[in-house]
Amino acid sequence: MAGMKTASGDYIDSSWELRVFVGEEDPEAESVTLRVTGESHIGGVLLKIVEQINRKQDWSDHAIWWEQKRQWLLQTHWTLDKYGILADARLFFGPQHRPVVLRLPNRRALRLRASFSQPLFQAVAAICRLLSIRHPEELSLLRAPEKKEKKKKEKEPEEELYDLSKVVLAGGVAPALFRGMPAHFSDSAQTEACYHMLSRPQPPPDPLLLQRLPRPSSLSDKTQLHSRWLDSSRCLMQQGIKAGDILWLRFKYYSFFDLDPKTDPVRLTQLYEQARWDLLLEEIDCTEEEMMVFAALQYHINKLSQSGEVGEPAGTDPGLDDLDAALSNLEVKLEGSAPTDVLDSLTTIPELKDHLRIFRIPRRPRKLTLKGYRQHWVVFKETTLSYYKSQDEAPGDPIQQLNLKGCEVVPDVNVSGQKFCIKLLVPSPEGMSEIYLRCQDEQQYARWMAGCRLASKGRTMADSSYTSEVQAILAFLSLQRTGGGGPGNHPQGPDASAEGLNPYGLVAPRFQRKFKAKQLIPRILEAQNVAQLSLAEAQLRFIQAWQSLPDFGISYVMVRFKGSRKDEILGIANNRLIRIDLAVGDVVKTWRFSNMRQWNVNWDIRQVAIEFDEHINVAFSCVSASCRIVHEYIGGYIFLSTRERARGEELDEDLFLQLTGGHEAF
Amino acid sequence: MGESSEDIDQMFSTLLGEMDLLTQSLGVDTLPPPDPNPPRAEFNYSVGFKDLNESLNALEDQDLDALMADLVADISEAEQRTIQAQKESLQNQHHSASLQASNFSGAASLGYGTNVAATGISQYEDDLPPPPADPVLDLPLPPPPPEPLSQEEEEAQAKADKIKLALEKLKEAKVKKLVIKVHMNDNSTKSLMVDERQLARDVLDNLFEKTHCDCNVDWCLYEIYPELQIERFFEDHENVVEVLSDWTRDTENKILFLEKEEKYAVFKNPQNFYLDNRGKKESKETNEKMNAKNKESLLEESFCGTSIIVPELEGALYLKEDGKKSWKRRYFLLRASGIYYVPKGKTKTSRDLACFIQFENVNIYYGTQHKMKYKAPTDYCFVLKHPQIQKESQYIKYLCCDDARTLNQWVMGIRIAKYGKTLYDNYQRAVAKAGLASRWTDLGTVNAAAPAQPSTGPKTGTTQPNGQIPQATHSVSAVLQEAQRHAETSKNATVTRLQDKKPALRNHHDPAVPRAPHAPKSSLPPPPPVRRSSDTSGSPATPPKAKGTGGGGFPAPPDDFLPPPPPPPPLDDPELPPPPPDFMEPPPDFVPPPPPSYAGTAGSELPPPPPPPPAPAPAPDSARPSPAVAKRPPVPPKRQENPGHPGGAGGGEQDFMSDLMKALQKKRGNVS
Numbered sequence A: 001m002a003g004m005k006t007a008s009g010d011y012i013d014s015s016w017e018l019r020v021f022v023g024e025e026d027p028e029a030e031s032v033t034l035r036v037t038g039e040s041h042i043g044g045v046l047l048k049i050v051e052q053i054n055r056k057q058d059w060s061d062h063a064i065w066w067e068q069k070r071q072w073l074l075q076t077h078w079t080l081d082k083y084g085i086l087a088d089a090r091l092f093f094g095p096q097h098r099p100v101v102l103r104l105p106n107r108r109a110l111r112l113r114a115s116f117s118q119p120l121f122q123a124v125a126a127i128c129r130l131l132s133i134r135h136p137e138e139l140s141l142l143r144a145p146e147k148k149e150k151k152k153k154e155k156e157p158e159e160e161l162y163d164l165s166k167v168v169l170a171g172g173v174a175p176a177l178f179r180g181m182p183a184h185f186s187d188s189a190q191t192e193a194c195y196h197m198l199s200r201p202q203p204p205p206d207p208l209l210l211q212r213l214p215r216p217s218s219l220s221d222k223t224q225l226h227s228r229w230l231d232s233s234r235c236l237m238q239q240g241i242k243a244g245d246i247l248w249l250r251f252k253y254y255s256f257f258d259l260d261p262k263t264d265p266v267r268l269t270q271l272y273e274q275a276r277w278d279l280l281l282e283e284i285d286c287t288e289e290e291m292m293v294f295a296a297l298q299y300h301i302n303k304l305s306q307s308g309e310v311g312e313p314a315g316t317d318p319g320l321d322d323l324d325a326a327l328s329n330l331e332v333k334l335e336g337s338a339p340t341d342v343l344d345s346l347t348t349i350p351e352l353k354d355h356l357r358i359f360r361i362p363r364r365p366r367k368l369t370l371k372g373y374r375q376h377w378v379v380f381k382e383t384t385l386s387y388y389k390s391q392d393e394a395p396g397d398p399i400q401q402l403n404l405k406g407c408e409v410v411p412d413v414n415v416s417g418q419k420f421c422i423k424l425l426v427p428s429p430e431g432m433s434e435i436y437l438r439c440q441d442e443q444q445y446a447r448w449m450a451g452c453r454l455a456s457k458g459r460t461m462a463d464s465s466y467t468s469e470v471q472a473i474l475a476f477l478s479l480q481r482t483g484g485g486g487p488g489n490h491p492q493g494p495d496a497s498a499e500g501l502n503p504y505g506l507v508a509p510r511f512q513r514k515f516k517a518k519q520l521i522p523r524i525l526e527a528q529n530v531a532q533l534s535l536a537e538a539q540l541r542f543i544q545a546w547q548s549l550p551d552f553g554i555s556y557v558m559v560r561f562k563g564s565r566k567d568e569i570l571g572i573a574n575n576r577l578i579r580i581d582l583a584v585g586d587v588v589k590t591w592r593f594s595n596m597r598q599w600n601v602n603w604d605i606r607q608v609a610i611e612f613d614e615h616i617n618v619a620f621s622c623v624s625a626s627c628r629i630v631h632e633y634i635g636g637y638i639f640l641s642t643r644e645r646a647r648g649e650e651l652d653e654d655l656f657l658q659l660t661g662g663h664e665a666f
Numbered sequence B: 001m002g003e004s005s006e007d008i009d010q011m012f013s014t015l016l017g018e019m020d021l022l023t024q025s026l027g028v029d030t031l032p033p034p035d036p037n038p039p040r041a042e043f044n045y046s047v048g049f050k051d052l053n054e055s056l057n058a059l060e061d062q063d064l065d066a067l068m069a070d071l072v073a074d075i076s077e078a079e080q081r082t083i084q085a086q087k088e089s090l091q092n093q094h095h096s097a098s099l100q101a102s103n104f105s106g107a108a109s110l111g112y113g114t115n116v117a118a119t120g121i122s123q124y125e126d127d128l129p130p131p132p133a134d135p136v137l138d139l140p141l142p143p144p145p146p147e148p149l150s151q152e153e154e155e156a157q158a159k160a161d162k163i164k165l166a167l168e169k170l171k172e173a174k175v176k177k178l179v180i181k182v183h184m185n186d187n188s189t190k191s192l193m194v195d196e197r198q199l200a201r202d203v204l205d206n207l208f209e210k211t212h213c214d215c216n217v218d219w220c221l222y223e224i225y226p227e228l229q230i231e232r233f234f235e236d237h238e239n240v241v242e243v244l245s246d247w248t249r250d251t252e253n254k255i256l257f258l259e260k261e262e263k264y265a266v267f268k269n270p271q272n273f274y275l276d277n278r279g280k281k282e283s284k285e286t287n288e289k290m291n292a293k294n295k296e297s298l299l300e301e302s303f304c305g306t307s308i309i310v311p312e313l314e315g316a317l318y319l320k321e322d323g324k325k326s327w328k329r330r331y332f333l334l335r336a337s338g339i340y341y342v343p344k345g346k347t348k349t350s351r352d353l354a355c356f357i358q359f360e361n362v363n364i365y366y367g368t369q370h371k372m373k374y375k376a377p378t379d380y381c382f383v384l385k386h387p388q389i390q391k392e393s394q395y396i397k398y399l400c401c402d403d404a405r406t407l408n409q410w411v412m413g414i415r416i417a418k419y420g421k422t423l424y425d426n427y428q429r430a431v432a433k434a435g436l437a438s439r440w441t442d443l444g445t446v447n448a449a450a451p452a453q454p455s456t457g458p459k460t461g462t463t464q465p466n467g468q469i470p471q472a473t474h475s476v477s478a479v480l481q482e483a484q485r486h487a488e489t490s491k492n493a494t495v496t497r498l499q500d501k502k503p504a505l506r507n508h509h510d511p512a513v514p515r516a517p518h519a520p521k522s523s524l525p526p527p528p529p530v531r532r533s534s535d536t537s538g539s540p541a542t543p544p545k546a547k548g549t550g551g552g553g554f555p556a557p558p559d560d561f562l563p564p565p566p567p568p569p570p571l572d573d574p575e576l577p578p579p580p581p582d583f584m585e586p587p588p589d590f591v592p593p594p595p596p597s598y599a600g601t602a603g604s605e606l607p608p609p610p611p612p613p614p615a616p617a618p619a620p621d622s623a624r625p626s627p628a629v630a631k632r633p634p635v636p637p638k639r640q641e642n643p644g645h646p647g648g649a650g651g652g653e654q655d656f657m658s659d660l661m662k663a664l665q666k667k668r669g670n671v672s
Helices: A042-053 A120-131 A189-199 A207-212 A219-226 A265-280 A288-306 A318-335 A341-347 A442-456 A466-484 A509-514 A517-526 A535-547 A627-641 A653-660 B002-021 B024-030 B039-052 B056-084 B099-114 B151-174 B200-211 B240-244 B281-288 B292-303 B370-374 B404-419 B421-448 B453-473 B476-512 B518-522 B528-553 B568-572 B580-584 B586-590 B596-605 B625-631 B637-647 B650-671
Strands: A016-022 A031-036 A062-066 A071-073 A091-095 A097-103 A109-115 A139-143 A161-163 A246-251 A351-361 A374-381 A384-388 A400-403 A408-414 A419-428 A431-439 A555-561 A568-572 A576-580 A587-592 A596-602 A607-612 A616-622 B121-124 B177-184 B189-195 B219-225 B230-233 B254-259 B313-320 B327-335 B338-341 B354-357 B363-367 B381-385 B397-400
Touching (some): A031 A042, A120 A139, A161 A189, A219 A568, A265 A535, A288 A466, A288 A517, A288 A535, A374 A442, A384 A442, A400 A419, A408 A442, A408 A517, A431 A442, A442 A466, A555 A627, B177 B240, B189 B240, B200 B219, B200 B421, B327 B404, B363 B404, B370 B381, B370 B397, B381 B404, B404 B421
Parallel strands (some): A016 A091, A109 A161
Antiparallel strands (some): A062 A071, A097 A109, A139 A246, A351 A374, A351 A431, A384 A400, A419 A431, A555 A616, A568 A576, A576 A587, A607 A616, B219 B254, B230 B363, B313 B397, B327 B338
16 A cells, blocks of 8 residues: 555655546646555556545546546556556546537437547447447548638527437447337437437438538549548547547448348438438539439438338338238128129229320421320320320220330429420330320329329339329429429528428539529439338438449548659549549559458558559558558458358457557557 | 150159159259140140150140140130120230230231241230140149148138139239240240240240250340341340230241350359459450459449449440431440430530430340441440330430440440349349259259160260259359259249149139039129129038049149149050040049139139030040130129239239238138
């Protein structure tokens, strides 16, 4: 025991005084002074500190941070000597878990307590467990970008901050489900709301905000983001993060293992959000056609999540329900006890009959013989459209009969102009015939449009999806009515989004410049029809479409290859490294990880050297990000590729750190 | 040709030998010809082969004759029907799957049928299930389980059977069939019956069994449009009838059965498509060297992720200008969402790209000799068009590549983008099939060695080496596993299909089992409710009958029962062959219970005049169909529409029906 002294007050052991500040790295903080020897164990020191403070409090989360060495003293059985602590050490006795504000992939802010003492890898795993996101190895944290001092302090209109800092999760156990959400979320209304924020897609952003947010204008801009990744082998404290700092939580490695909509609502949603923001902020480029599909999916997803159809009872096979229904119907029928119309309703294929105006473009257009629209009696049954001169002639031969199976259906709608046309490109052995059907109003249009859409896929209006298709079309039309505004009106006022939706919120800003809203909506409408998807399916579809973009999953870093005089871009994807010309953006060379023998980092000269099969050697120094980030990316992808389904979610952390760490030695 | 008849011979004896060894799983696959050709005829031939030793060609002709006879029979029946069902005969569109066309198309099909040789595709679409044409009919025969049942069980059972029956009929009524002529690579042709539920894979399997080829994965159905000079392979998951129904009546299009290594080239050498550095020579040598493990992981990466990866493909291609014979060079890029090009003065960044075409509504074809026909810069052309377009049209897109390698990359890339993982699934099934076939061949040669000594020589000479080809590419154990898996899956598949057929089967035989109920009921109009209630009343009769016949012949439960049916013919061989009437008799015996309930049903619909029994007389093969046929036409249209209702048309319906079957089975399981 340190501190033995003689009666005169002289210390007779080799003890010395150690000053420890209480609190978080605050020099003003209260401090205690202890008498210790080099042999004192950290555990003993902790005990003494608590005794000295003499305050009733739960100290279990507290530990000592050694400021000069930027190190936690976590080994309680180590002695001060072993740590090399002398009297001049500045030690802080503070909590290991501190609140931080996480900026989630969906751009919402969430306050929670993160571990400041564990390696980031573990800290992220704990955060993900709290948020119930599986496979935390795919995520990591970034520093928030430094705020450029804005001249006007205009924005930040009191953003809602979700708070989970009170929630403490028992270690080791997978959180049980309670009321459809992990139990720790169901404590209070507040945490419940937080879970909904996590597991449900957010409404589309305000187009104005979208325009204001920074977007990368070049490849080198895209490298900026990747310089901010935190080091996963060191703890937050070591990386200079302070309590209350803002950190971004993002999917870092684009290799999503075992994506299962049923078990992963939060993960799926956050991934969808990240994909969505990637696209909206043009972090990843896509073509116009692809953007329209993305927009259609977003619209649909938003509609579902707004209407609260999240529980998705449709998750079970709807076909099977129909089946049961059909079966029981038949059964009833066989016993002869049910009214006869049951079978009738089951077997009758609904048909549409109406007066429509039709405009046919002849296959070989003669000169200017545009006759315009003519009124016809049109009958739409099964997948066949027949039209007659008049209703009286209907039992006879139609003027023309078209089987819509396999045809292309394009809306040609202008709500404000009260124009509701359906353009049909109907294939025939000789080619395509182009036909326009003009409907009188929205209702009629929606019914016929839905019928045409189903028919083009070979289904009839008896299909269970018919009604929802009609509803979806009507809903979209009403969106156009409200969102479209007057002709040429740039719908950015608050009233434009009164209906809650503005098509500009669904597409990247460059399309805001390219299209007027009323042009955009039909384009979104005509893009692949998605009305039948459940929320999770639609999100998954969105993610898949995102993944099939050629530039998907490439993280860009600016490097300088050995022997080269100019900076180039190194793209890191889950299976390859890509050398990209900085100016033009062309791919110069691709190396696949499967051919990689080894990679080495020279920390002194910040150079990464990689050896591939057949004695191909590549070396580069890192310009935009530290070579640690490149190293970690490569190691991380190698690690992710070792995952196996059989092992489930258990993680080989050592392997990860071995693959991504290794620079502490220097 | 004599050799092939011996092959069949041998197949049968092999089969017999194996029957004991193999459990149902394999049994399904070894089931002799789930042959789309008139099974009855086939039946006879296989039985009589030892004596006849006919050439395969002759057999084909006979098949055709039988087919024709059926058709004629159908038509005469149909004519009678026309009076009753004049209204319905209006819509005789051969495209429209509309059922009302039935009577008429029956007639139309006569003309069609005679065309068989000339056009290569003859078609009769009908709700008349021409019994002889139905492949699996005689073979499977797995009907209601003849196990002893309690009263309630019996009732429940009967009810379930009836529901099933009704559903089957609904379905059967709608099945459309085509006779197709397939050109073999030795310039011969084979005619097969294809029904609308069959996928290209099923047809290939049929052809494998008919031709005893090596079944490797390169075999494909190949469609050729002589007029447009384009061609392509059927993807294994494509519905054959659906594709063929896009052809015009007077078409010169042909279907070929041949090997094309391009079909699954990407799975054999994925590096050629995924790792090809365009135009860089260095890569070419390294490409060939990729080892199996790397290939596998490359495939895994490309096809087994959350979304598949479409090969990155871009480059200058020639595009034929609309309506002209001039070709313009443009820079094209392949993306999962379609083909894009770089507009003039723009860069190839995503945002500048213009969409050239999306794949949803087009198929991809190889163009042949377009250099001649359209003055293409090279002969490496591919064509994108809507499958329904059959003539020259501005809607057909012609593209031309610099060399064969580029062409293959584009065609494969587009297929990957269009079909996605399905392509990989198809490949795996094909591999499984190939593995199974080679295994089967091996077994066959071993087992058959004793009985068929003379034929083994030539046979091993031809089949076995081929059979080993697949093994060269895959490890043996893998093949076996695959084969096993295949056996299992196909068992399930077959089971459902067999059951699908059941009613038709009963159809067949109920003429031979004339029932009291049918006379009175025949006068009834055919409103469905009445008919069904008659079913119910008839049901009590079912079980005894089932036990009587089914028990006598084959007491096994229906589903597990698959393998046995085929053997009886050979067993009965001695007695059977000569007089067709004799031949007629046995089926009811080993064919389990021609459910009387059905007979009642059928009877109710039977028109007064032709009492079924007389049929057996001289030409059973052709005469028999008529009663069966006769039953159909009056089927109330309502019922026919039923299947279309819940699942929509086509594939959807099919799924629906098989699901329904499953549901039924489950239900029955619960009851008993």
